Amino acid sequence: MGRTFFISDHHFGHKHIIDFESRPFANAEEMDETMIAKWNAVVGEGDKVFHLGDFSFLNRDRTQAIVERLNGYKHLILGNHDRGRGRQWWLDAGFDEASEHPIIYKDFFFLSHEPMYMNRHMPYVNVHGHIHGQKYEGVHHFNVCVEHWDYTPLTFEQIRDAVVPGEEQA
Template sequence: MKKIWFTSDHHFGHKNICKFSNRPFNSVEEMDEELIKRWNERVESKDDVYHLGDVGLCSSDRLKEILEQLNGNIYLIRGNHEGAAESCKSRFEWIKDYYKLKIQDTDFESGEQSIILMHYAMRVWDKSHWGTYQLYGHSHGELPDDPNLLSFDVGVDCHNYYPISWEEVKTIMSKKTWTPPFVKGNRR
């Protein structure tokens, strides 16, 4: 069965990201190899992966080599480091700045859940007051999570360098203390 995955901020080929984000790799080559391995341990060839930006900071030829090793259909939300990725457009199903994803899921009252996908965290977003989720990257785990907002960082630095599944997203969101602002007696 086809699965849906979310991830961000791999920074493939970025020599300084290990230092900047305190990643446990001795070299950029070791990091790239491990990130590819962890991606493919979870993602199957038929799966959909929503990458929320900053795929790589390297030459477009090097990034193309890396992208060809990754399983799945990759949908890219632009981050602030996509020069090489823009040169590899054919590897992505599409490249956008922002996307509203609707996932069919009978666990939700309406039979679906909407998710706003963007590289950057937002405090409010389209239909956030109705329970729409927002997933982001960019902050490399440095932005404290707000338990009252239905959003969180899907970047690899926050999830042991793995993409996370739709099921994992639902589990994380179920632990949030968010309540709809229009519920009687709720004053936000």
Template sequence: MSIMLTADGHFGHAAIARLSGRPFSDRDATAMNEHLIAAWNARVRPGDDVWHLGDFALNLKPAQLREIFDRLNGTKRLCRGNHDHEATLALPWAEPPRDLVEVAMDGRRWVLSHYPMRAWRGSMGSAIHCYGHVHNLMAPTRQSLDVGVDAWDLQPVSLGEIIARLERSEIEPEEQRLVREKRGGPVDEG
């Protein structure tokens, strides 16, 4: 079993193609929906766990929403995003949708939410923060990054891929930098 993270699928939201630079029509979401489903299922096996960090869908009728949900592999969990309305929240998620999740996975502490945070419980230590919402507009730090489809070739991402990208980042988490500066430590020029 693998654990995958993703965010900002925006199934049914044709305008997101234009807003996020996705290579699809901004008038009809059908091709985008089909691509996202195929990309999801190419990465996620039926026994895998998937955390979707918000904005699962928009502009779909409940039956259309359920049909897409049922086609996606894996055990699905949701951190609620600003576009996750009643019909999305009513889907048969593995557990009730939440705004913030703190969980141990793969021997590490993870803080999951739709929104990026400047500080989180464990940010002065080694807790990793994953988020969506920003559609690849924010560079990852050494401890936090966007797991949305627009940052990951329109597909879910594994924990190992997340760790590898964090390790390549030269950006120090803001809270750590501010505390270090206040204590008079050397200022990182990056």
């Protein structure tokens, strides 16, 4: 595998998210096409993407058509808007992996949709989505919602370097 990326809360096909989150798009079609282009501009075929939930509001065929257009090996951690469809639905829609629960990445990063409770004595970082334009202060949370990152997936190194001082050379 090549590089590893993280992103969340695309809400493909969800026209109301444009108003809810003040997204700069005229309609859902423009939003979807822009987000697909931004994903493919940074993610290559040999890369892996952890999508931290709330991927699509579309039916399975239309969701699958989007998943097929996105580069990389795609691992979905189900978000609150994804869970009603179940893990198998997302696998059938084209994700390579789908997790119903948070996972631990590199023994240090908790990957989840909703932010997890992290007290100040914990050395870990929670990489999450769900809260869109909001942001938690401090070093224990890293919000990868599309609104914070110009609708573009972030590399693991971008996240690591932002939350673990002195790790840039690792």
